[in-house]
Amino acid sequence: MEGIKIIAQNKKAYHDYFIDETYEAGIVLVGSEVKSVRGGKVSFADSFVSIKDGRPILENFHIAPYEKGSYFNLEARRDRALLLNKREIDRLRAAVERKGYTIVATKIYFKHSLVKVELGLARGKHTYDKRQSLKEKQLAREAERAK
Numbered sequence: 001m002e003g004i005k006i007i008a009q010n011k012k013a014y015h016d017y018f019i020d021e022t023y024e025a026g027i028v029l030v031g032s033e034v035k036s037v038r039g040g041k042v043s044f045a046d047s048f049v050s051i052k053d054g055r056p057i058l059e060n061f062h063i064a065p066y067e068k069g070s071y072f073n074l075e076a077r078r079d080r081a082l083l084l085n086k087r088e089i090d091r092l093r094a095a096v097e098r099k100g101y102t103i104v105a106t107k108i109y110f111k112h113s114l115v116k117v118e119l120g121l122a123r124g125k126h127t128y129d130k131r132q133s134l135k136e137k138q139l140a141r142e143a144e145r146a147k
Contacts, residue, residue, distance in 0.1 A: 006109040007037055010044035013104045015130060017122035022106065023092070026083035027058065027117050032069035037115055039066075042108055049082065049103035049119060051093050056082040058105060058117065082117060095121050 013019070029037065036042075041064035050057055058080045065076060084092075095101045100123050107118035125133070 003112045004109055006107060007040055008042050008044065008108050010047075010104065010106050012044070013106050013120060013122065015125075015133065017102070017104060017120070017124055018129075019104075019106065019120035019122050020101075021121040023084065023088055023119045023121070024111075025056065025088075025117050025119055027108075027115050028081040028083065029063075029115060030074060032066040033063050033074065034115060035069070036063050036066045037108065038110070044105060047105055049105060051089065051096065051103075054089065054093075056084055056089060056092065056103070056119075058082055061105065082119070092119075092121065100124060 043062040045062065047061040048059055050059055060077055061080060062076050065074075092103055096103060102122050102124070104120050104122050105117050106120040109116055109118070
């Protein structure tokens with residue numbers, strides 16, 4: 001994929017959820033936050049997406065304050081608006097209203113100098129599903145080593 005630079009991935013999302021669909025969304029940031037993202041100072045821990053007043057909001061996503069920023073730095077875990085078209089927002093809202101679905105951020109990356117977030121429409125895994133996934137990963141690793 002030309003012009004895409006991945007900054008961070010949410011590996012825990014793939015461990016805890018079945019990701020059924022993915023969407024690409026823009027994110028509303030200020031200048032010092034973009035510089036901090038460019039430096040890789042982000043964390044997905046405990047972040048999630050909710051839809052408030054018809055707008056998707058990325059909540060509890062941590063972007064560290066820019067070291068060389070002054071009073072322009074904002075709170076690290078503030079809510080950030082996501083940019084999706086209306087059809088995608090309606091589809092996500094309908095899926096979340098069904099039982100067992102949630103929206104999680106799976107990846108943050110630059111696409112031609114714009115910061116994008118990959119959202120996953122996810123269903124929660126049970127403990128036995130997580131164990132099965134770990135077994136499959138371990139078997140794949142062992143098969144790769146055997147080659």
